[in-house]
Amino acid sequence: MSNANEPVTVRILEREYRVMCAPEQRRALMESALFLDHQMREIRDSGRISSIDKIAVMSALNLAEEVLKLRQQLADREEMIDRRVRQMAIELDQGLPGD
Known part of the structure; x- marks a missing residue:
């Protein structure tokens, strides 16, 4: 099995782009x-923006905002889990007979 990148053509807003991609990443690239x-x-069809460059920038900004929001949610969840694990460890220590 070869891990060499292969060209993959994707179509975005009626334009084709050729992207080099590892075979095992092809599905993720297509998705x-x-x-x-x-x-x-969606941005183009809203009628407010027609330039493909501006549409691309707006899409990038929307996706970046979503990524940052998800990162923050993940960090908050990890912090909550860490606090809960520490609390459970304290409760276990208090509930077990001493040495």
Whole structure:
């Protein structure tokens, strides 16, 4: 099995882009392209922006905001789990007979 990158063509807003991709990442690339195409179509179809460059920037900003929000949620969840684990350890220590 070869891990060499292969060219993959994706279509976003009626434009084709050739991207080099490892075979095992092809599916994720295709799904990402479909997702981006959908996002960009929504912005274009809203009628407020027609320039493909501006549509791409707005899509990038929307996706960046979503990524940052998800990162914060993950950090908050990890902090909550860490606090809960520490609390459970304290409770276990208090509930077990001493040495």
